[in-house]
Each structure stands twice: as structure tokens, then as C-alpha cells.
Amino acid sequence: MMLQRLQGPRIFVESGKELVHEGQHQHSAYVLCSGWAYTYKGLPDGQRQIIDIQIAGDLLGIRSLLLKTSDQSIVTLTEVEVRKINTERLSDVFRSAPRLALALLWAISRDEAMMVEHLVSLGKRDAIMRTVHMLLELGARAELVGLGTSQGFGCPISQNILADALGITPIHLNRVLRQLRESKLLVFKDGLVTFIDRKRLIESFQMDFAYLNQDIASVKKR
Amino acid sequence: MMLQRLQGPRIFVESGKELVHEGQHQHSAYVLCSGWAYTYKGLPDGQRQIIDIQIAGDLLGIRSLLLKTSDQSIVTLTEVEVRKINTERLSDVFRSAPRLALALLWAISRDEAMMVEHLVSLGKRDAIMRTVHMLLELGARAELVGLGTSQGFGCPISQNILADALGITPIHLNRVLRQLRESKLLVFKDGLVTFIDRKRLIESFQMDFAYLNQDIASVKKR
């Protein structure tokens, strides 16, 4: 990617830190080079809904990049390595490299496709399906960047956090995980997700992950 | 907006037609000049989750604009007037008018902010809150483009469709609407939403619609 031109120096951040805070005015976007993070939105009553979970190669905070104040918070799940994206030069770069603008747009589109899928999960899938879907998606993405195999992947997410992403309570998530474990479909233990019977998982839950492998439209080829 | 340069001629489409179909390859984006539409994603079991509802002034299909195949369908709720957005010239336009690229990015961001809010609703709010939130949001947006007042607005959405957007069954939505009617908060009848006690609605449900009025970040001013 030509995104290099937009990037600042490497920054290392420890686990559990807030990279961007909801309501923050001077916020920037980052490329996540290594480690895990998640984006959430808080509710007035103190609850929070996790919007998405990011791994190496993902962009952080592009969503609210152009908004004056970020409406979401970003928190690290592990130690991470990020590079700040230089937003002041955006418009210059677009002029000199319009294809980069398209690349950025494409990255955002992929991001949105995942968010849409998440939204569908919360709207129409029950707890087990949500859980399976999320873990399979994370597994597929981890595999794409070499952080896992088709058998499983290291997943530094606590049940509390995963539950906040899935829109269910940690207690119920725990029950679901037990159920999946007992029916020999997958195991999530000690930060390690193991797909025992991946084929059966995908089939019996009718999952479709095409949206992860979206090609860029012909628009770019010119 | 300078979006004019990207637009094709006016097109009129009747109510209930699919503008873009899920899985379609040659799909384009549109500006919705008048009328209502919604975007949904279908599930293998025949259900569907409505992602968002669009009114005059909104963009249709920008989300999957850069993806080879659209993963969502767009359907008209009324007769609509749209203008096709010329995507072949995108990269040219970006070169000559990089600020337009930013404007587009900004439009996408606002769009995403609404989607995030929708996601939060599905994840963390119960049926009444979801309903109130959705109707207040639609009301605020309708008011912004002159299609309603703070008292209410014309809302050409059937309970079935609204339920599919809210992630609840039409039956339950009906119960919720009755409850809201009986507690003298709002009435949704004959395609007309009337806020009886808007202040109490917003207060008792702790709604925050700041995300609808996001200013563009300073990035653009250069």
C-alpha cells in the first residue's frame, strides 16, 4: 500500500490504554501494525457496546477521522505498535495520488462491510450464532495476517469484552462457550480459540464470509 | 455541495423497487433527491436485517461503491427521484478537486456514525428504546431536510419494515407502539409519527443525537 506516505513514526502503546477517547477533539487515525485493539461506544448508563475488534493491518479511527469530535473510544487489548496517519496532508495527498484516496475509501468500505455483518448479527442472530460468527471471522482475519491457522488462533479477549461485542451478558456468553465446547465444535480457553470441527461450524450455522475477501471494484483500474 | 460534477440525470423510480440487489456486480451509487428508501442485507434463512433508512439528501450505496459486488440491497419505500453518481470519473475528480474527496469521505463518516448508533441500539437497548431512538432520529433527519417539524413527520414505513430495522418482530413492535401510545409519548398511525411529548421522550430515554450534527474536522479548511 502507498499508505506509507501518510504515516508517522512507530509508536508503542501498552495493553489496556485508551488510544482515542469518546468526545475527544484532537483525535487522529492510526495504522495498527501489531497487537489487538477494540473500538467501543459508551452509553449514558455506563454500559458500552463494542463496535469492532482490530488486529494487525487494520486501521484505527478512520471512521471518525473527518468528524471534529470522535464519538467512539479505542482501547488496546495487548501491547500494540501503531503509526499515526497524517491527516493534515490528506487533501494534498489526494491531489497528487488520487488512487490513494480510492485505496482509503476501499479500506473504509471493507471496514463498513464488517460492521454491517456485525449489525446483522446483533439484529437477527441468536447468542450461539453470534459467538460462532464472531470467532470464525476473527479466525479468518487472523489467518489472513499470519496470526492463526484454520485450526485456531490466539485471541487475547476476555469473555467480558467479547460479550460486550456480541451484545450479550458475560454470563450467557460463558454458557454458550460451554455448549460449544461440549458439542465439540470449538474451544476458547486461556486466550486460545481452537476450532475442533470447522466444517461443521460453518455448515450448521450457514456462515458466509465473502465480505472479507471483497475485491476492489474496477473503478480503480485506470 | 460540489457533488454535482459526479451526478448523472434525474431518474424516477416507483415505490417498492429494488435499486440495487445483493450480489449484483454492476451496481452504482445514487443521490436520493426525494422519497424514502432502505438498505438491507438478507440472511440464508430468508430473513433480512435492515441496515439503514434513507431520506432525501442521503447517499445510496456509497458503502459498497468500491466493492466489486454489492453485499446489500436497496429498496424504495415511496416513489423516489435519484441521480446516479458517476463512479468511473471518481479518480479524475479526486485529482482536480481533492476537497470533493474529503466531502465524500465526510458524507461516508456521517453515514457510518448513524450505523454505529444503530449497532449500539441492537446491542444494548431494549425494544422500547430502540423504537423511540429510531423514530426520534428519523424525525430529526426529516426535520433537517424540511420533511417534518419537532411535532412529528410523515413516515412511509410499515410496521413490518420498521421491525426488520429494529431487530424485533412486527408483533412485538406493535405492542411497543401501543405502549408508547398509551403512555402519551408518541403515536405512529397512518404513516404519520406524532411526538406527543418530545421532551419527556428524550429525557426519559436519555437520547443523544449529537452524531447527526457532526461538523467536518478542520482538515478540510485548507
Add this chain to the structure above:
DNA sequence: CGCGCTCTTGACTAGGGTCAAGTGCAGTGG
């Protein structure tokens, strides 16, 4: 050692889904 964290499990409850039946149209055709 005790505190705090994540995880686990059980018992009970409630919000929302399912099933089923009925009402009130607008459209259509006899």
C-alpha cells in the same frame, strides 16, 4: 494473606418470540 480479576455454575425471572385468530381496509371481479 487478602484483594481483585476472570471465569463458572445454579436458580429464578422477564423480555421478547411464536402461534393463532381476528379486524379493517383497498383492490378486483362477478
Add this chain to the structure above:
DNA sequence: CCACTGCACTTGACCCTAGTCAAGAGCGCG
């Protein structure tokens, strides 16, 4: 003019998924 059909909306009875409350286990850490 009056069936007859189809659709959007209502409402009731019942059930099940997931939330709540409560308690305990295992573990890293000051």
C-alpha cells in the same frame, strides 16, 4: 353492489432465550 382476496395492523396465550442475582473457584499480585 357485494363477495373474495390480500395486506397491514391488533391482540391474546404460551413458551423460550437470555438477563439477573448470587455464590464460589482459580489465580496473579502487592
